[in-house]
Amino acid sequence: MSTILVTGGAGYIGSHTVIELVKAGYDPIIFDNFCNSKPAVLARINKICGKNIPFVVGDIRIREQLEAVFNNFKIDGVIHFAGLKAVGESVQKPLEYYDNNVNGSRMLLSVMKQYNCKNFIFSSSATVYGEPDVVPITEQSPVKRANCPYGQTKVDVEYMGEELQKADPEFSIVLLRYFNPVGAHKSGLIGEDPKGIPNNLMPYLTQVAVGKLKELSIFGNDYPTKDGTCIRDYIHVVDLALGHVKALDHCLNKAGVHIYNLGTGVGYSVLDMVNAFSKAIGYELPHKFAARRPGDVVQCYADPKKAKEELGWEAKLNLDDMTADSYNWQKNNPNGYED
Numbered sequence: 001m002s003t004i005l006v007t008g009g010a011g012y013i014g015s016h017t018v019i020e021l022v023k024a025g026y027d028p029i030i031f032d033n034f035c036n037s038k039p040a041v042l043a044r045i046n047k048i049c050g051k052n053i054p055f056v057v058g059d060i061r062i063r064e065q066l067e068a069v070f071n072n073f074k075i076d077g078v079i080h081f082a083g084l085k086a087v088g089e090s091v092q093k094p095l096e097y098y099d100n101n102v103n104g105s106r107m108l109l110s111v112m113k114q115y116n117c118k119n120f121i122f123s124s125s126a127t128v129y130g131e132p133d134v135v136p137i138t139e140q141s142p143v144k145r146a147n148c149p150y151g152q153t154k155v156d157v158e159y160m161g162e163e164l165q166k167a168d169p170e171f172s173i174v175l176l177r178y179f180n181p182v183g184a185h186k187s188g189l190i191g192e193d194p195k196g197i198p199n200n201l202m203p204y205l206t207q208v209a210v211g212k213l214k215e216l217s218i219f220g221n222d223y224p225t226k227d228g229t230c231i232r233d234y235i236h237v238v239d240l241a242l243g244h245v246k247a248l249d250h251c252l253n254k255a256g257v258h259i260y261n262l263g264t265g266v267g268y269s270v271l272d273m274v275n276a277f278s279k280a281i282g283y284e285l286p287h288k289f290a291a292r293r294p295g296d297v298v299q300c301y302a303d304p305k306k307a308k309e310e311l312g313w314e315a316k317l318n319l320d321d322m323t324a325d326s327y328n329w330q331k332n333n334p335n336g337y338e339d
């Protein structure tokens with residue numbers, strides 16, 4: 001039984017991953033400063049798991065708070081979700097993003113090394129590929145300089161992990177490049193709870209569906225795609241969570257740098273998403289076309305073969321599951337996690 005520290009474990013992807021870790025027989029410990037989540041999620045996680053999961057309120061940038069966890073628990077590995085993730089905000093507040101995401105990761109790796117804990121799984125992103133030259137995107141595709149501070153922090157932490165592994169070859173560094181996580185746990189107890197008006201497509205769709213927002217603006221319908229709207233690889237958050245379990249099963253104590261795309265391999269356009277959502281709710285979701293959003297890539301979807309061959313993982317849930325589960329979460333929790 002391995003004990004896994006889950007930084008950012010109270011967040012959207014972290015909370016779903018904690019549940020799958022427990023189901024797979026791992027012992028997770030949640031570490032979070034609640035800067036983008038609410039303590040109310042903890043009781044929901046415990047309810048789904050049928051037991052209390054240890055949690056620590058702390059900030060990854062504060063050495064003493066991390067050391068306290070490593071002193072109290074014998075930690076075998078770390079899954080590192082903690083970070084800030086809003087692209088637009090990162091342009092406004094680049095220093096906060098570098099501090100939280102890059103300095104925070106550096107502090108975490110430094111404390112891990114100090115305690116001889118050398119298994120690190122990092123939440124990276126397809127954003128490291130920038131505008132891809134070829135789709136579907138394999139792990140061999142070049143990592144590019146990002147077009148926003150958020151994306152660049154992902155590139156920087158990937159490099160930091162790789163350099164550390166060169167210097168200390170006992171490290172197992174796993175870089176998981178997520179495509180577009182959506183959906184929620186089937187129970188409707190946990191899901192994505194963005195602050196304010198959502199930036200991302202799926203939470204925007206769900207908030208229109210429950211009447212919190214009037215209509216979706218589709219950013220651009222003149223892209224060189226089948227219907228003029230951008231294409232993404234949407235992946236159900238529970239599939240993504242299971243990808244972390246498989247990555248742990250495979251990479252724990254396996255020294256090296258291991259890089260995997262976590263996506264479905266299928267690209268859907270924004271209009272495909274609107275249509276799927278309309279089907280789920282039984283009427284046409286209000287939407288209009290608007291100007292392109294600066295910085296959007298035209299199409300981005302994964303070649304997920306490597307994860308299938310090496311980890312034995314592939315996404316199982318389809319677009320209907322994604323829309324139904326997102327909607328179910330939003331309907332049951334119109335205001336997200338209320339304290």
Ligand code: NAD
Binds near residue numbers: 009010013037104179
């Ligand atoms: P989230 O904001 O829901 O979860 C992140 C959690 O980390 C939050 O609970 C937050 O309170 C916590 N946190 C942030 N800074 C912290 C700090 N300094 N110390 C302790 N805790 C801190 O985000 P998410 O969607 O679950 O994303 C998790 C990770 O996956 C992030 O690193 C994100 O960049 C990455 N990622 C997300 C997506 C996506 O679309 N959701 C895509 C690719 C990669």
Ligand code: WQD
Binds near residue numbers: 180204
């Ligand atoms: C998807 C599509 C929009 C909202 C972002 C980050 C990326 C990753 C995931 C962390 C795009 C369109 C959206 C709306 C719209 N995060 N859209 N109207 O941009 O692929 O990725 O989140 O790593 O780094 O950049 O996801 O959900 O914002 O957009 O038309 O109100 O939906 O233009 O084509 P994106 P998204």
